[in-house]
Amino acid sequence: MTEISNAEFEVLEALWQNYPASANDIIKKLNENTDTDSDVQEKQWHDKTVKTLLNRLVKKQAISFEKQQRHYLYSPLLEREAYTLKESKSLVERMFSGKIAPLVAGFAKQNDLNKDDIKALKSLISDWEKNND
Amino acid sequence: MTEISNAEFEVLEALWQNYPASANDIIKKLNENTDTDSDVQEKQWHDKTVKTLLNRLVKKQAISFEKQQRHYLYSPLLEREAYTLKESKSLVERMFSGKIAPLVAGFAKQNDLNKDDIKALKSLISDWEKNND
DNA sequence: ATTGTAGGATTACACTTGTAATCAAAGCTG
DNA sequence: CAGCTTTGATTACAAGTGTAATCCTACAAT
Known part of the structure; x- marks a missing residue:
């Protein structure tokens, strides 16, 4: 495609x-x-x-x-999830040698992570660990 | 630019x-x-x-x-880190409403995370928590 | 000095992309 | 029934991209 x-x-x-x-x-x-409450014109x-x-x-x-x-x-005809995953992997591959941590690190460094993001990440990690030990 | x-x-x-x-x-x-040990022709x-x-x-x-x-x-003239961050944020914004966890979740679901990735993520999280509580 | 050559500058060219306008057929309306 | 309107199909067109080839000029080698 x-x-x-x-x-x-x-x-x-x-x-x-x-x-x-x-x-x-x-x-x-x-x-x-x-975003009706914003003044930026869509x-x-x-x-x-x-x-x-x-x-x-x-x-x-x-x-x-x-x-x-x-x-x-x-x-x-394309599932959203499949498509976004493909694009994400492509970017991570091209920019971070396939490693996801450096991408997340960039966000962290810029103060682009909040408590909710961290909570979500922790939850993902604990799920992963449940399935992979 | x-x-x-x-x-x-x-x-x-x-x-x-x-x-x-x-x-x-x-x-x-x-x-x-x-990748000399691979048979894919660059x-x-x-x-x-x-x-x-x-x-x-x-x-x-x-x-x-x-x-x-x-x-x-x-x-x-451009720093690599600044550029990759900008691109990452743009993708995360467009595909995941700015949230990074769904991106990571996609990787997890596809079994694209290994022990090292998890370790790196955990380390990022603990750094974040050290600075944000 | 003449000629080949190694670059950088300029030009090429098909394909994609953003952004529409025009065309044509099929209904809707009076 | 004869236009007016809606809506998909076709066409447009400049800018950006991938991928080079050609041009031009200063050196290098004979």
Whole structure:
């Protein structure tokens, strides 16, 4: 499967959140202002742009569609989890020789970890240890 | 600063490993077969290709050069750590709402963590706790 | 001094990507 | 039934990318 671009990923993301979905559903979801209490203006997606991206995703076999009357209903062909894992591994491979700790270390150094993050990590570790000793 | 492409990143990576370096130094480093005991053939970088990428990196102000006689010696302008952190954060933001644990969880689920990784993570956590309580 | 050569500079070129506009067919509306 | 509208399909187009080839000029070697 070919690579999925950034813009394509955002469309796919909207689809993952709710599918099957029509082009309009997806456009609407993309244009929902998710942070209403913020003053940053969310980018507005243009109708035509999203449709182009949907077409490209179909060509790349990342999503499928089925005719519903004269409209299409799209669905992902790719699982979100599988995709994000692939991308994560690719980045970790390229930047950190496949080791995850240096990535986490960067976050730690920048003070990008809070108590919840640490709790979640500890929980992952203890699960791992439960299964691997 | 504009984005650095994948190919550009590999060149930059070679430069980070050893600088200042001439174009030839960099080309040679890129073409060193790092996994000699493997049968996968490493990609060979073409002279001209690398020079193009160096030029683009200069334009993007990711690297600098100084004339040494009639040759150039290149040096990174960007710190590796800063760059990899920026990229990591960008991915974690886009795919995991900024949370790092889900990324690590993906690795765990795929059995991509070993004892050393866990040890490193634990050590990071205990450092964090030392500084944050 | 002439000529080959080693670089850096410039140009090339197809493919991808972001961002749409235009086209065409199928319904909807008066 | 004849346009108007909706919606997918096709086309557009500049910028970025991967991958080089060609050009040009200062040295090196004969």
